[in-house]
Amino acid sequence: MKPTWDIFCAVVDNYGDIGVTWRLARQLVAEHDLAVRLWVDDLQAFVRLCPQADAGAAQQWQQGVEIRHWPATWPGAEPAQVVIGAFACQLPDGYVEAMLRQPTPPLWLNLDYLSAEDWVEGCHGLPSPQANGLRKFFFFPGFTDKTGGLLREASLLPRCQALRQAPGEREQFLGGLGVQPEEGARLISLFAYENPQLGNWLDALAAAAHPSHLLVPQGRILGDLGTWLGEAELPVGTLHRRGALTVQVLPFVSQDDYDRLLWSCDFNAVRGEDSFVRAQWAGAPMLWHIYIQEENAHWEKLEAFLALYRQGLSPAAGHALSALWRAWNMDQPMGQAWTALQPHWEELREHARQWQAAQAARPDLATRLVQFYRNSL
Structure with missing residues (x-):
């Protein structure tokens, strides 16, 4: 079975947030053979980047990625083995509760904004203790060897x-x-x-x-x-x-x-x-x-x-x-x-x-x- 990954994207900066997460999701599928779901709260913004997508679909597959609409009322879903909250977005309460019920809790990553500031190297990869006991870590993209790097497909x-x-x-x-x-x-x-x-x-x-x-x-x-x-x-x-x-x-x-x-x-x-x-x-x-x-x-x-x-x-x-x-x-x-x-x-x-x-x-x-x-x- 392929490892499962969930990426949550709350569209704030029009096309920046969805742009990063859509590129990341495609690369994880194409180059690392993972099963990836991309949860997006604004499918209209997604369609601008992926014109063949359906802005009205609750679930669809595009370029090997499962695209799910992230509505205001959480529909429920089995958590993945790795969960990425992009740019400090808040995961649905129902999803977090489902994470707690897993026999092996998922790895929870906060994929943060890109920055060249000095403090980023010290914070990259650090745990973010959660009162509920889940494992959550900071993950910072960056320009140095002590950060998470930059998005770049092999091709x-x-x-x-x-x-x-x-x-x-x-x-x-x-x-x-x-x-x-x-x-x-x-x-x-x-x-x-x-x-x-x-x-x-x-x-x-x-x-x-x-x-x-x-x-x-x-x-x-x-x-x-x-x-x-x-x-x-x-x-x-x-x-x-x-x-x-x-x-x-x-x-x-x-x-x-x-x-x-x-x-x-x-x-x-x-x-x-x-x-x-x-x-x-x-x-x-x-x-x-x-x-x-x-x-x-x-x-x-x-x-x-x-x-x-x-x-x-x-x-x-x-x-x-x-x-x-x-x-x-x-x-x-x-x-x-x-x-x-x-x-x-x-x-x-x-x-x-x-x-x-x-x-x-x-x-x-x-x-x-x-x-x-x-x-x-």
């Missing part, structure tokens, strides 16, 4: 390399999205939360000597883009040219196609956690829009990652990169920061490739989860 980097090296592969993918950039244009993807600095950045791109083609999948940043363009609505396929900048609105694509989009671009602006990690695997310069927290608590996480990521960069390039990320996340002039980044472009490209290789040398998140489970037996 991810070979597929990325194949798209970039196979003749016409990149052009064929982009053509399927209706994208035909002018020769020599820098291709930029933009997936972000609302940001008042967008217009300032776009002004700099439009005034630049080098042409840019900005690809914007449907999402929350479209309101700010429409303000800059003077358009109330921006349907899929919208194409505008202003100065050296071409702006194009893309559909919200599946996870696999979003990966291909990142691989096809020269620079990727991403947000949250899921697209942030996928941009790192793309091995290209990037810009992170971190999820906003009260009292600007997210700034500490931003600075912690910058401190780690910029290691190996020259002081000038590291300063320029940090200035750009801070401008985007702290409402500072983006145009000035973007212009100051340009002299360091080639160094940042090489650094992104080196970072990708260094992270790929470490075990991935799914593998480390499975190892943690086996060590607990």
